[in-house]
Amino acid sequence: LERDNLFRKKHNIHVSGRNIPSPLQKSFAELRSRYNCKSYLLRNLAGLGFEEPTPIQRQAIPVMLSGRECFACAPTGSGKTFAFVCPILMKLQHALKDGVRAVILCPTRELAAQTARECKKLSKGKKFYIKLMTKQLTKSADFSKLPCDILISTPFRVQFAIRNRKLDLSKVEFLVLDESDKLFELGLVEQVDAVVKACSNPSIVRSLFSATLPDAVEELARTIMHDAVRIIIGRKNS
Ligand code: ADP
Ligand code: MG
Numbered sequence: 685l686e687r688d689n690l691f692r693k694k695h696n697i698h699v700s701g702r703n704i705p706s707p708l709q710k711s712f713a714e715l716r717s718r719y720n721c722k723s724y725l726l727r728n729l730a731g732l733g734f735e736e737p738t739p740i741q742r743q744a745i746p747v748m749l750s751g752r753e754c755f756a757c758a759p760t761g762s763g764k765t766f767a768f769v770c771p772i773l774m775k776l777q778h779a780l781k782d783g784v785r786a787v788i789l790c791p792t793r794e795l796a797a798q799t800a801r802e803c804k805k806l807s808k809g810k811k812f813y814i815k816l817m818t819k820q821l822t823k824s825a826d827f828s829k830l831p832c833d834i835l836i837s838t839p840f841r842v843q844f845a846i847r848n849r850k851l852d853l854s855k856v857e858f859l860v861l862d863e864s865d866k867l868f869e870l871g872l873v874e875q876v877d878a879v880v881k882a883c884s885n886p887s888i889v890r891s892l893f894s895a896t897l898p899d900a901v902e903e904l905a906r907t908i909m910h911d912a913v914r915i916i917i918g919r920k921n922s
Contacts, residue, residue, distance in 0.1 A: 752912070765799055
């Protein structure tokens, strides 16, 4: 649509891919009118003082809500975390005691802890099982029996838990690779790969978020994703 393209241009949103959902053009309230978003989420966004979605949120949220895979590049501090946490919470709808349903991989423990805190902020008032993979947890007797709507971890800790057969990822519906450029810089590709393989649900939706999009990251995105939407905010490697 012409209107979507004009809007994207104005907000410096560059997209490629087939049949891309319209960006959010107004406030977060549009999530209710377009996607029937629950009140707790809008309340939490308002409580955080967020008036409008950031450009990456405007485009990535509708893409993920429509069930499409995406790889997205937007500058540091541009709100990438909620760009994926928000649609994941909406898609999961409510807590289930049904194994691990979403996995977010972060390059460092600090970033994983921070992302877990953000997930909790956004899900306040809803009893989602949000788990940060700690060292103790990787060793815990039978992780696969613990309810876990969203698991947040470094690739290393997940891989360790998989190897010890304590973690079953075969039901995961959403896999996010956050800060993918750093995952690469830190040499974590093999571990990421092991996690991608363990998430064997054929209807999984994968997404990749990054501050820069070096060729290696773009290549990874293209090899693991199907019919993905590519979203760049501003310029690819700025
Ligand atoms: P990135 O992952 O792109 O580096 P973050 O997701 O960490 O950025 O977000 C950076 C900061 O912006 C955080 O403090 C976050 O709470 C805030 N933020 C996220 N979304 C919005 C929004 N729509 N409006 C205002 N601030 C936001
Ligand atoms: Mg981030």
